[in-house]
Amino acid sequence: MCFFDTKAARAFSLQRLNMRCVEGHRHHWSNRLAAFKEHNVRFHVIAPKQRTGAARRLRLTVAASLPPDDRSDAEASKRRAMEDELRDPKNFLEFFLPRPLRLAFFGASAASCLIATLLTAVRLVQSPALELAEGTAPRDLIVNLIGLATFASLYVYDQQQAQARIERRREIREAQIAFGDREVFVNDKGEKMSRLKEVNDDWILRRLERWGRRDGMPFIGPAKGAILQQLVADKRPLLVVEVGTMAGYSALLMAQALPPGGRVVSFEKDLTWLLVAKRFMWQASQGEKNAGLDTRVGDRVQVEWGDAREALPRALRGGSDRIDLLFLDGTPREYLAYLKAAEPYMAPGALVVADNAGVFAQGGLRPYLEYVRGSPAYRSELVACKLEWREDVEDGIEVSTYLGGPAGAKEAEGGSAREAAVA
């Protein structure tokens, strides 16, 4: 069982942002814990919903042992029914009157109406004149027939609803397997099962990719992201500075590829994105995968609030750390200003990576590109690639090697220092 840091959750307004990790329902903790445990359901407590006296409701995400579709043995179907029952309640009534009780009630009521209808019919057949004269039998017959129809319909409706929910869950499971959030495994009884993967940095990246693809978010995307990750892995920087965090997608990608002791300092001027990114970094540090690491992946990213043109020098001034890799992904026409602000803090040989050097080459990025391509302090080249989420739009990443200040520039003129700086 894994409890998230509820204090940190509140700090980043998780309840308000209400972006749930995985599918789940709220259940009354004390009533449901034993049953969940019995059925091997794992909890991730995200945040307390509210605390009113003894009634403490918790938001749960369920990494449950969901049964597969092809199991037919009695024990498995019993477990499936129980799990469905535990997860089904949607309102007060359903919570206190679970489906087996509801079905028993509807079934018994329908049966009693049927019996009463038959008895009344027998009475009518045996002595029709008497019953018709008294007038009670026809009335009883109608009342019982209405009761029979009502309870039988409720019974069938409830069954159909249950089937529909089971079907919907199956579709959700299949979708989760397809986009990689759920894994299929065979348990020790030889049964094929599926379970949600743990929430960690990979999980967050998959989620951000889905979000980015669906809504066309300007995250760097998996194709350019792979190039960026490779640059980080090859360069092995101890200090990466990023301008433009947004949700933290590129920051996480770089953090995954850092050498031991490496960190990413990422600047974001928009407060909402800052909070969103901090939240994702916190989530990206969860899971068993991260527990085994010296520094959890999300913890390697430090998100700073402010316009990078002022915040960057402010953050680095006075420190001895030098930037080994600078990733520019803020406002295109400001790239040159970011670079100028970072230059005094860059280590010779540092890499400067600028996103969207293809789509904005003749627009906002022009002064920046002219600078890095024309300055003797840089060796620069365009790595051509497609725009994020688009196969039909050409883009590129400008990768520039900073050869140092005036000294670097002089060596650059000599030519041989370039190779040394790159190496």
Ligand SMILES: C[S@@+](CC[C@H](N)C(=O)[O-])C[C@H]1O[C@@H](n2cnc3c(N)ncnc32)[C@H](O)[C@@H]1O
């Ligand atoms: C293209 S998005 C960054 C995407 C992110 N790097 C990724 O790949 O996931 C640009 C972000 O830069 C931020 N930004 C723009 N100008 C900035 C500045 N001067 N300082 C800090 N952040 C800035 C914007 O608020 C926006 O969130």
